[in-house]
Amino acid sequence: MLPTLTTLQRRKPHLYNLSWLCPQCNSFPETLDHLWTCPYILPEFSPLNTFKTLLLALRSNYLDKFLSVSSLIPLPDSFADEFVALDCWNCDPLSFSCLRLARGLIPISLTEFLGTYFSSFTIWSILDTPLHDFHFDLYVQIWLCRSIFFHHWELAQGITKIMKLSALEPSSILHPSSNIPPDISTPSLATVSLDSWVSWVSSSIIRGGSWISHLDFWRRLTVQPLLRISFW
Incomplete structure (x- = not known):
């Protein structure tokens, strides 16, 4: 089964809050059926x-x-x-x-x-x-793009690869951003590269930003720049 958010919430509830909804639309639980039919924020990327x-x-x-x-x-x-x-x-x-x-x-x-x-x-x-x-x-057209976005969304939540591989509770794992200065852990649009915009947008939204302020980013976003983003 694909690791949708609802699947991850069942497997690792200590990492994935049970109240979290689909990271792309924030309106419904991200089940397998919702994955293919998420309404998203912009019709052209839906x-x-x-x-x-x-x-x-x-x-x-x-x-x-x-x-x-x-x-x-x-x-x-x-x-x-x-x-x-x-x-x-x-x-x-x-x-x-x-x-x-x-x-x-x-x-x-x-x-x-x-x-x-x-x-x-x-x-x-x-x-x-x-x-x-x-x-x-x-x-290619839905799951791969979603997975790249989801990877950066996880980083915005402070969920790292080490934490996902560990069976321990998060309190037992050294948080990777604990020693990172605020200006680095929460970058601004002016200081990030093109391939880091996904991370910037997701972290900005988590901190209370609005989807509307990022419409220009999503309008210019295509599969090609997404494919250049590496998984760390």
């Missing part, structure tokens, strides 16, 4: 919109493939409309079946519908590879 885009691309991919292969019986003119109307593609609001696809589970409604027209071999041979690609895209 995991929810990314998830919808990838899901609808998967639907189009599947539909094109099934329309191009031999079927057990002639496909009716309504086939495409009925396929698109299946609940597993329902994004507004997100359906239970839709979220199961993100976990690699094929909805029964999809296989039952396809089973009327195609053999089991044809169905599974078509479903397999696009679903794998869908999960890879979710990893």
